[in-house]
Amino acid sequence: MSQDHPLLQRACDILKAGHVVGMPTETVYGLAGDGTNDQAVTQIYTLKGRPSFNPLIFHVNSLEMAQQFAHFSKEALRVAHYFWETNPGPLTLVLPRNEKSAASLLACAGLDTIAIRRPHHPLAMELMTRFGKPLVAPSANISNQLSPTQAADVEKDFPGLYVLDGGACTVGLESTIVGMTHDTPIILRHGGVLAQQIEALLGQPVEHYTHDNIIAPGMMKKHYAPRKPLRIDVDEPDVDEDLLGFGQNYPHAFSNLSPKGCVTEAASNFFAFMRQMDGSPKPKIAVAPIPHEGLGIAINDRLLRAVS
Ligand code: TXA
Ligand code: MG
Numbered sequence: 001m002s003q004d005h006p007l008l009q010r011a012c013d014i015l016k017a018g019h020v021v022g023m024p025t026e027t028v029y030g031l032a033g034d035g036t037n038d039q040a041v042t043q044i045y046t047l048k049g050r051p052s053f054n055p056l057i058f059h060v061n062s063l064e065m066a067q068q069f070a071h072f073s074k075e076a077l078r079v080a081h082y083f084w085e086t087n088p089g090p091l092t093l094v095l096p097r098n099e100k101s102a103a104s105l106l107a108c109a110g111l112d113t114i115a116i117r118r119p120h121h122p123l124a125m126e127l128m129t130r131f132g133k134p135l136v137a138p139s140a141n142i143s144n145q146l147s148p149t150q151a152a153d154v155e156k157d158f159p160g161l162y163v164l165d166g167g168a169c170t171v172g173l174e175s176t177i178v179g180m181t182h183d184t185p186i187i188l189r190h191g192g193v194l195a196q197q198i199e200a201l202l203g204q205p206v207e208h209y210t211h212d213n214i215i216a217p218g219m220m221k222k223h224y225a226p227r228k229p230l231r232i233d234v235d236e237p238d239v240d241e242d243l244l245g246f247g248q249n250y251p252h253a254f255s256n257l258s259p260k261g262c263v264t265e266a267a268s269n270f271f272a273f274m275r276q277m278d279g280s281p282k283p284k285i286a287v288a289p290i291p292h293e294g295l296g297i298a299i300n301d302r303l304l305r306a307v308s
Pocket of ligand 2: 138
C-alpha cells in the first residue's frame with residue numbers, strides 16, 4: 001500500500017479527530033487511538049468494556065519516538081535495538097515513564113511505567129509515521145474474549161468501526177511483554193520472542209512473573225476466552241466436546257492447529273480456529289496437548305487463562 005493510499009489517509013484523519021480505528025499488526029489487530037489524547041483513550045476502554053485500571057501498550061514507529069516517552073537503560077536499549085530493528089520480533093517493553101512526556105496518564109492507568117512496542121506490520125508503521133505520535137492499541141476484541149487476527153473479526157466485535165485491512169496476522173498471538181524497570185528483566189506475558197533469546201542477548205537470566213510478583217493489574221484475570229466451556233490437554237474428547245487437534249494423532253478432530261505439529265503454524269491459527277470452535281456444533285471445546293516449546297509456551301499460556 002503506497003504512502004498516499006486513501007484508506008491510510010482516512011484512518012489517519014479519524015485518529016486526528018480523536019477517534020479510534022482497527023489497526024493490523026503482525027501479532028493481532030489493535031483498537032488504535034491517539035496515545036496522547038484522553039478522550040481517544042476513554043473511547044478505547046468504553047468500546048472494549050475494559051477496566052480502566054488495566055493499562056494499554058503504546059505503539060511507536062521507531063526507537064526515537066519511544067525515547068520521548070520512556071527512559072531506556074543500557075540493557076533496554078540493547079533489547080530494543082535488537083528486537084525492534086536488527087532481528088524484528090513482537091516485543092513490548094515496560095519501562096520507567098518519562099513524566100514530562102505527553103503520554104495519556106489514563107492509558108498508563110496512573111502507573112509510573114509505560115508499555116511500548118514497535119510493531120512490524122507495514123501498514124501500522126505507515127499509519128504511525130503519518131500520524132507522528134504513538135498509538136495506544138489493545139487487542140481489538142471485547143474485553144477478555146478471543147483476540148482478532150483478521151479484519152473481519154474486528155468488524156464483527158465492533159460494527160461500524162473503521163478497520164484498516166492488512167490481511168491475516170502472521171504471528172497470531174500477542175507480543176511478548178518484558179518488564180525492564182529493575183535490574184533483572186521479567187517476562188510479563190509470553191509471546192513470539194522467547195525468554196532464552198533475551199537471555200542470550202543480555203547474557204543474564206530473566207525472571208518470570210508469578211502470582212507473587214504481579215506488576216500489572218491486568219495480568220492474572222481470565223482472558224482470551226471462548227464463549228463455550230473449554231478443557232485442555234485432552235486426547236479423547238467427551239461426547240459433548242468438539243476437539244481442536246495438534247499434530248497427526250487427531251484425524252477425527254473438528255479442526256487441527258497444525259497437522260504437521262508445528263507450534264509456529266499453530267500460533268498463527270490459534271485465535272481464528274478458537275473462534276470457529278465457538279461456532280462448532282457441540283456445546284463444549286476440548287484442546288489436544290500442545291508442546292511447551294517455542295510459541296507453544298505462549299499458546300499454553302493463552303489456554304490456561306481461557307480456562308481460569
Ligand atoms: O501484540 C500485542 O501486544 C497487541 C497488539 C495490538 O499490539 N496488543 C495487546 O494489548 O495485546 P492488550 O491491551 O490486549 O494487552 C496489553 C497488556 C495488558 O496485559 C496490560 O496489563 C499490559 O500489557 N501492560 C500495559 N501497560 C503496562 C505497564 N505499565 N506495566 C505492566 N503491564 C502493562
Ligand atoms: Mg488483549
